[in-house]
Amino acid sequence: MTPERRDPRGEVDEEIAWHLDRVTEELVGAGWTEEAARAEARRRFGDVDRYRRGMVRLERGVRRMRAVHGGFDAVRRHLGFAVRSLRRSPGYTLSVVLTLALGIGANATMLQILDRLFLASPNHVVDAERVRTMYVRRAFVDNVVVGRTQTLPDIHDLAEVPGIESVAAWTSPSEETLTLDGDGVLRAELAMAEPRLMPLLGTPIRAGRMLVDADDAADAPPVALVSETFAEARLGGTDAALGRTLTYGPTAFEIVGVLPGDFTGPGLSRADVWLPLRAGAMARGNVGCYDSRGCWWVWGVVRMAEGEGVLERATAAATTVHRQARADEPTYDPGAEVILAPLQAARGPRPSDESQVAMWLGAVAFIVLLIACANVANLMLVRAARRRHELAVRAALGVGRGGLLVGLLVEAAVLAALGTGAALALAHFGGGLLQTVLIPNVYFPPTPWARLLTFALLATGLTLTLAALYPAADASRTAPAKVLRSARSGGRSGGVRRALLVGQAALSAVLIVGAVLFLGSFRQADSLDLGWDRKEVALASLEFDGDYSVIERTEVHARALERLRASPAVVAASPTYSVPFRSSFAVDFDVPGLDSLPRLPTGGPYVNAVDADYFETMGIELERGRGLTAVRLGSVAPFEVVINRAMAEAYWPGEDPVGRCVHIGGEEEPCTTVVGIVADHRRSGLEEETTGLYYVAIGHPSLSTPPQSLMIRTTRAPDESTAALREALAGLDARVRFAHVQPLENLVSPYLQSWRLGAVMLTLFGALALAVAGVGLYGVLAYDVASRRRELGVRAALGAAMGELITMVLRDAVVLTTVGIVLGGGLAALAAPRIAPLLFQVSPYQPIAYAAMAVTLLGTAIVAGTLPAWRSARVDPSEVLREE
Secondary structure, three states: OOHHHOOHHHHHHHHHHHHHHHHHHHHHHOOOOHHHHHHHHHHHHOOHHHHHHHHHHHHHHHHHHHHHHHHHHHHHHHHHHHHHHHHHOHHHHHHHHHHHHHHHHHHHHHHHHHHHHHHOOOOOOOOHHHEEEEEEEEEEOOEEEEEOEEOHHHHHHHHHOOOEEEEEEEOOOEEEEEEEOOOEEEEEEEEEEOOOHHHHHOOOOOEEOOOOHHHHOOOOOOEEEEEHHHHHHHOOOHHHHOOOEEEEOOEEEEEEEEEOOOOOOOOOOOOOEEEEHHHHHHHHOOHHHOOOOOOOOEEEEEEEOOOOOHHHHHHHHHHHHHHHHOOOOOOOOOOOEEEEEEOOHHHOOOOOHHHHHHHHHHHHHHHHHHHHHHHHHHHHHHHHHHOHHHHHHHHHOOOOHHHHHHHHHHHHHHHHHHHHHHHHHHHHHHHHHHHHHHOOOOOOOOOOHHHHHHHHHHHHHHHHHHHHHHHHHHHHHOOHHHHHHOOOOOOOOHHHHHHHHHHHHHHHHHHHHHHHHHHHHHHHHHOOOOOOOOOOEEEEEEEEOOOOOHHHHHHHHHHHHHHHHHOOOEEEEEEEOOOOOOOOEOOOEEOOOOOOOOOOOOOOOEEEEEOOOHHHHHOOOEEEEOOOOOOOOOOOOOOEEEEEHHHHHHHOOOOOOOOOEEEEOOOOOOEEEEEEEEOOOOOOOOOOOOOOEEEEEOOOOOOOOOOOEEEEEEOOOHHHHHHHHHHHHOOOOOOEEEEEEEEOHHHHHHHHHHHHHHHHHHHHHHHHHHHHHHHHHHHHHHHHHHHOHHHHHHHHHOOOOHHHHHHHHHHHHHHHHHHHHHHHHHHHHHHHHHHHHHOOOOOOOOHHHHHHHHHHHHHHHHHHHHHHHHHHHOOOHHHHHHHO
């Protein structure tokens, strides 16, 4: 046993005994008897046991200090050696760091998104798990809908439910035009809420006061709350904002309070301005919906009481209350069911397509991480195999298994630090961009660096530690003499390296199949014939400063049309009451001779009020009859109606409806004649079924409505004509404070978002995985060629042609990749049923996706193996044999 390993108590006893013996010998030499001398020596020494305990503690402290200093010194030596070793291999170091940065960075970014969508509660909500959003699942026509948007009476009904402490209604933020202090016009995100919402959530106030119940009375002075961020940016600061006025519609609201800047209400989108619900509805012009069970326009939240089983009992009671309140409505689903879901919409009963795609992208990012980990492990195995002689020499010089392991782990720690830094930089700079592209309407608080750093360190540390253990174990269990006598530098890791390559290829295959499927879905959705030209039409909407009559609004729109039609940038223009993919309306529609109308899958039929140029402007095909009679906007329109093909086939099957009579607005209304039939076209979604649509002229006696928007067919792309259209509308009327102009494509684009995201992100992740797998394949093949140099030289000396040597190397690449293709294709087929709901008119088993995957991976394998194969063919047999 070495002294360092001995028990310190033994050493202390020896030291004390030595001192006692020296004093005893001196006393015996002075004439003392040995017994008396030893007793005197012990007396002079003092309390032996006390000194023994003190010296043992001191010795143990010294040993601990030596161990700590020795450990630090060993780490310093290992760290210096690792840094020098990595600097001598810049290609290896850069490959590992970049691979880790891409794999860990992509996952860190997706972690932020998934955390915000599925895990984190909205800001400034106390005990968020007790706060729930109201949904209603009900049958509607031939479909089952799960709606988050409710009527206000349906929300108030929940106040009677046991287990629910409080109830509040609110609206999601929308961009609106406001006037500041009666002068400057600005755009802001505006939301409305009942005053009880903030107390229900537990939200604090930064300055001023909260809304109170009295603020929501019909005759209450109009007041508003603003966010701290908005106050600082637009109102001169938190304190300066109090007392200023914001005019919305015809109403001026006094700012009485400032909310936290990162407050998002029960949702995830920030609002700049919060108005009391009743006053906001009056200013917006939909006060008639306030107490109606026919207007679905608000969202409801509740705070549950504490206790086990409260949620289940309250949900059942809420369903009963809801059904009873709607019992007198014959068309309402008697089996409607209330659902009280978490605040996070992504965890609700009907998560959005974007949140579902985000979940899949999180899984895809994890696959990229697995590929990156496999590639790093392969690179480390190849490097360890190349260093077998070095490790054998160190083992022969006395470095034990622990020393080899520590050295490799320190090198892995250096790579982990570099990879973590690069991954966090990627997550920081790329995270914001991805968040904006993926879910632009969601507010993301500052990056949670502590969680990101923990995740990155754990991921990189675990990956590199596992990758470093095998080479260290291999080196420590192999006899150094055997390695030093061997002519080859390869170890026993060849099978592991090939298994990792097959795994990388299989996972890459899954991503490529997914990318091709989403690309196909996006192409199908983007090229879908909607029945109208969305890419050649712009939409203009006028915001009026005040409450003006139907006649006044109609007159302003008439002048706007004259200006637009005179602009060289305009081909045609038409007023419209409803806008595809944004709004639709229904009124009573009766067909003489039919007791009840056949039900269409999407309900309706839906009405739009337009003019004679609408069908030309929108590019809607007239199939039979004629269009509407041209009359000046504001004049009384004739009793004419144009219907779509779906209505013609449903209401007059096998007959010609042109010339038939219908009643619009009720049976007592005068007869309106069907004058034409237009082709079917989409009303509110890419995946909707056949919809009944009909058109009357603005000014039709049964519909006293002014235009809501203007449709404009432009000579150039709508986004290029926006400036010219705004110029044509500038200075139109003192009562118009803002004119919105945008391509109609902007209304369709959100419906393409999920497939666009899937296509773009899966393509990026697939390309990344492919590049990483290609680099890994190249590294392994290059190492194999180098380690088989003697074998290749002997084959060349025996007459093997260059083509044979190249084929031999490429065969390995193709075989490994083919195995990966088969495994990856099987994994993709197993995942197909889960991904099918996210695709659009594309089968998850589409052969072209699997064929494209196979061709891409085989092409990558051939490219990655070409250079090593070429090197194998250029081996000089004589040089190899001389080396032997």
